[in-house]
Amino acid sequence: MIISTIVFYALAGVLILSSMMVITSKNPVHSVLFLILAFFNAAGLCVLLGAEFIAMLLVIVYVGAVAVLFLFVVMMLDINFKDLQSGFKKYMSVGGLVGGILLAELIVIYSSWSFSKSAPENIKFKTPDITELSNTEALGRILYTDNLFLFQIAGLILLVAMIGAITLTLRTRDGVMKQDVSDQVNRKREDVVKIVKVETGTGVA
């Protein structure tokens, strides 16, 4: 029991510290690396809660794909972060106010948190006993059966995202040298070679 408490505080502490570093560090590459650290710690917290599937998703999707993508984008784009940070002081007061209000709301909500009386009966899919069924299997059982409809809509959303990425970025450019094999094979001698009789002293017109 005491070990899990220690682990919890260690993970949570590093999580909060590293997420603060994400927004305060001057170098954007460092920010992304701290973000990755934050994801790892969040994954650790999920394991502690017994949600190993979400923990693995966090590592695979966020660390493996999203954060690495961030890193590439940050390194490839030549963004002047000094300019981006120039408005920081100006908007600090407004942002701080909104953040403060949200924080106060959170404190009010969670200090007086209660569950509805009927909450236990309301739950549609109860978490199965971990000794009988792993989280992954339990999620798989409802994701592809009871929630099939939602799963398919998620697929459609991804399709739309793909259409969008292509529509907004794909352009056919002129003057690009591209190898077209069938064109090359079908070339005939008559189409491309011309025999000109050049008279002495005139040159080719």
Place this chain on the structure above:
Amino acid sequence: MTTVASGLEVSLAMSQIELDLNVVMPEILMAIFGMLLLVFGVIRGKNSLRLVSYGSAIAMVFVAYMVLNLPVEQENAFQGLFVNEWFSSFMKVLILMGSVISIFLSLNYLENNNMNRFEFPILILFSTLGMMIMLSANDLMTLYMGLELQSLPLYILAAFKRDNLKSSEAGIKYFVLGALSSGLLLYGISLIYGFTGTTSFETLSQTFASDENISIAVIVGLVFIISGLIFKISAVPFHMWTPDVYEGSPTATTAFFAIVPKIAAMGLIIRILFGAFADLIEQWQQIIVLVSILSMLVGAFAGIVQDNIKRLMAYSSIGHIGYALVGVAAGSIDGVRGVIIYLTIYMIMSAGVFAVILSMKKNDRMVENISDLSGISKSNPAMALLMTILMFSMAGIPPVAGFFGKLFIFQAAVESGLYTLAVIGVLTSVVAAFYYLRIIKVMYFDAFEDKFDKIQGKSLATIMTISGIFALCFIISPDILFSTASEAAQSLWAE
């Protein structure tokens, strides 16, 4: 014995999924049509815009027919994730009609402005599919998925004129703010789920009806959900994106924005407030009243100083959403009926107005300032007349259609005892009448400058004419819409 029993179970389960699939048949067909048209467009390559547009329009008409003639009795599907009743069917047919109109409005514009890409109608189709799912949502999860499927194509459509800085800006702005509002919505949903342990609308309403102590978290969650949805209908205080996005987006997209998505989002707001949160009416009524008053005020006063007609339409739509919310705030069957009537009339009117805006073209260039309309009653008398009728209707001046929309809304508000709201509504509509009448004044009494180019194709003129005639002749037989709207509103209370 066990094998027999399990075999029976399997066959029962099969028939259940078949029944469920029958209920969502229109949506499935819509998705299949969308994908087929996408494949067709990709294979055919350039110059398939027109064919894909016609294909999408035919598909949507067919789906609307399917929605009206569903072969099954069952209303729920997928264990209550999805529900069909007369309200959702009516709204679905309405948005399908609106999408078909926007596709026809956009065709010539896209071809003439170097946006000849077949993805436009396909994105409209997928967005409409998302709206259909939203309107049938009976669970917070379905609501969110439908909302995202609806919004994502809208962001792309806003940035569709990708070489134009303003259009890209509109797309980015809409996307960032839309993502923020989705975040608010999700946070609200998680708070509600945390308190009640369910996302189903029916279970939620039972929980709220039986539970005495509603935690403060539920109220905060409700506020977050309402904020997220209010962003989608661009009511004040979440309206800031509307003028910029309306102005920056290509006009064909703006037409679609003005005609369709708000109707779907409004339907969703009605569904969730009167379905899941019916017993918390004291909590949400005051929010809706405040939002409605602010929207009416901003829509009326900020519209006065606009020069760009697309911006003006943005503020006009904010105001109209404010009026529609008066009906929601009334919290009664009459209120919902008023909203349905109002939205139907508003949709047809704005289709006509955007047909006019899309035919504002001088010397081969689109123009969009109000001053460009000056004196066009001399060169385009028919268009000026139709625009006049539509402006009268937008302002809600008696015998035309817009008046009846407002009448029913304010009547419902008065019956529910919301006198202040009704009075503010009437006063702001007088203020808003200023800018509608100003357009008429510019068209008829200002110096004639330059005439518009001849309108290409028949679709713009047809839509303009139908919309104008509808606004003018609505008074002859308003009962058809009234009785349909009553049935639709009652179906929400039937459960």
